[in-house]
Amino acid sequence: MPFTKHDRSLTPESFRQLLSWLDPNQDNAGEKYEAIRRRLITFFTCHGSQAPQEHADETIDRVTRRIAGGEQVQAPDPYSYFHGVARLVMKEAWRNARKQESLVEDNPSPHPAVDPRADGDTRQRELLSDLRLECMQHCLASLPPESRRLLVTYHQGARRQRIDNRNLLARQLGVSLNTLRIRVHRLRQELTSCAEKCLQKRITVLKRNQNSDTLE
Amino acid sequence: MSYLLGELSEAEAAQLEQQYLQDETLHQELLLAEDELIESFLRNELPLEQRRRFEVHFLASPVRRERLESARVMLQAIDTEAGLLKSPSRAAASRPDVLMSRFLAYRVPIGVVAAAILLLAVGLALVTLRLQSAKEQLRAEKASWSQQQDDLKRQLAKEQATSAGSTQPQSSGKPSGAPSGAVMDHFASVVLTQGQAREGGELKRVVLPAESQLLLLYLVLPERTNMRSYQAAIKTDEGRVLWTQTNLPLAAIEGKRSAALLLESRQLKPGDYVITLLGTKSAGQEQDLADYVLRIAKEPIGKEQ
Numbered sequence: 001m002p003f004t005k006h007d008r009s010l011t012p013e014s015f016r017q018l019l020s021w022l023d024p025n026q027d028n029a030g031e032k033y034e035a036i037r038r039r040l041i042t043f044f045t046c047h048g049s050q051a052p053q054e055h056a057d058e059t060i061d062r063v064t065r066r067i068a069g070g071e072q073v074q075a076p077d078p079y080s081y082f083h084g085v086a087r088l089v090m091k092e093a094w095r096n097a098r099k100q101e102s103l104v105e106d107n108p109s110p111h112p113a114v115d116p117r118a119d120g121d122t123r124q125r126e127l128l129s130d131l132r133l134e135c136m137q138h139c140l141a142s143l144p145p146e147s148r149r150l151l152v153t154y155h156q157g158a159r160r161q162r163i164d165n166r167n168l169l170a171r172q173l174g175v176s177l178n179t180l181r182i183r184v185h186r187l188r189q190e191l192t193s194c195a196e197k198c199l200q201k202r203i204t205v206l207k208r209n210q211n212s213d214t215l216e
Numbered sequence: 217m218s219y220l221l222g223e224l225s226e227a228e229a230a231q232l233e234q235q236y237l238q239d240e241t242l243h244q245e246l247l248l249a250e251d252e253l254i255e256s257f258l259r260n261e262l263p264l265e266q267r268r269r270f271e272v273h274f275l276a277s278p279v280r281r282e283r284l285e286s287a288r289v290m291l292q293a294i295d296t297e298a299g300l301l302k303s304p305s306r307a308a309a310s311r312p313d314v315l316m317s318r319f320l321a322y323r324v325p326i327g328v329v330a331a332a333i334l335l336l337a338v339g340l341a342l343v344t345l346r347l348q349s350a351k352e353q354l355r356a357e358k359a360s361w362s363q364q365q366d367d368l369k370r371q372l373a374k375e376q377a378t379s380a381g382s383t384q385p386q387s388s389g390k391p392s393g394a395p396s397g398a399v400m401d402h403f404a405s406v407v408l409t410q411g412q413a414r415e416g417g418e419l420k421r422v423v424l425p426a427e428s429q430l431l432l433l434y435l436v437l438p439e440r441t442n443m444r445s446y447q448a449a450i451k452t453d454e455g456r457v458l459w460t461q462t463n464l465p466l467a468a469i470e471g472k473r474s475a476a477l478l479l480e481s482r483q484l485k486p487g488d489y490v491i492t493l494l495g496t497k498s499a500g501q502e503q504d505l506a507d508y509v510l511r512i513a514k515e516p517i518g519k520e521q
Contacts, residue, residue: 042247048500159259185248
């Protein structure tokens with residue numbers, strides 16, 4: 001399992017201790033670790049964190065250090081313990097953000113913000129928006145036909161009609177509505193990830209072309 | 217959904233969090249609910265109050281703002297695809313693999329195939345032309361919309377600069393050229409302080425000429441208010457929320473920090489309104505800050521009430 005940049009202060013031994021604490025079976029422990037990290041990211045996102053992944057990693061670092069330091073865990077299960085530490089990390093993040101705000105407040109800008117680059121930003125946003133749509137269309141077109149049809153049918157119609165469509169679709173596929181929802185959720189994730197990669201590539205190409213234009 | 221919109225108490229939220237940290241099914245359910253909430257928002261299907269909470273609470277996270285943008289583009293692409301699927305000729309035109317497989321599956325006379333290909337080519341050309349025209353129309357609409365937005369921004373910036381640069385003290389709390397109770401120019405601005413009428417004071421009265429297009433309201437922030445962002449909900453005096461605006465820009469008016477709320481005059485029918493100002497703390501918590509009341513009247517230019 002790769003260490004992230006936030007694991008710098010951890011040693012392989014402390015990490016091994018964390019895994020054994022999560023589950024004596026190493027494979028199960030690895031899965032639990034990944035699951036906890038995913039859910040912690042959701043937790044921080046739900047609390048409006050500006051950096052949910054960093055905060056999730058910080059939470060895991062702290063728990064790991066405490067476990068490796070021999071702390072006796074009072075929580076009924078590892079999840080409750082993670083939750084407690086996550087709440088502390090979140091509160092600290094709030095405090096830090098408030099401090100930052102006070103600093104800004106102490107040194108206010110003399111004029112209301114009027115950004116001279118605003119026009120350029122608008123054009124850039126439009127370009128980005130066009131590229132994003134092109135990428136999404138490209139990725140949608142490259143899905144297998146049945147997945148594409150599933151996504152389209154799932155999202156068709158106004159609210160009531162959509163609910164009926166989905167029920168019908170689930171029956172046609174012989175799955176429960178929840179299974180269908182999960183299937184579509186994964187397809188959406190796949191599509192989003194494909195579109196993001198495509199967008200990054202296009203931006204790189206665009207920048208390269210702009211640079212070569214400037215040089216010429 | 218209540219959790220996602222920040223409607224649960226701290227204890228309820230904590231309980232749910234402990235559960236989904238432990239239970240993948242529940243965690244998955246939360247992510248699915250998030251997808252559906254975003255979709256409902258994008259399709260304008262959320263009731264006003266939920267929509268407001270969505271904008272203020274749910275979108276406090278930059279990750280979610282990214283997700284919203286991504287979902288918006290995805291639904292746009294899916295809707296386009298749905299249009300193609302509904303029209304068999306378009307679908308066929310865009311799917312050479314389907315054509316080829318059909319061609320290989322059926323043994324048909326070559327003349328029929330040639331005629332079909334010719335027909336298809338003509339059809340394809342027509343569809344391409346139509347799509348091209350629709351695309352150009354969309355681009356034109358987008359450009360016009362963008363132009364309108366830019367104009368609004370420029371006017372707002374100009375107004376903010378004028379008000380911030382004003383050195384003349386205004387005892388009545390009015391910015392230059394925008395007296396309350398007086399007829400104003402095409403672009404009107406009014407400074408509102410917290411809860412005037414409710415505390416027995418004078419109700420801020422704004423008379424808008426028929427041709428006035430924009431009304432800029434400066435909501436003076438309560439003292440020591442320091443939030444990450446500010447939002448406003450405009451309500452009737454019976455408390456019905458008419459619409460909301462998020463990410464209000466700040467301006468210094470008569471040395472007081474104010475949130476600027478730009479409205480189209482046609483949105484405001486004559487009557488009394490209550491504007492609730494909300495702030496979002498850096499941690500994403502939302503807080504009611506103040507209520508402002510005003511009465512809108514519409515009169516022809518030069519006629520003062």
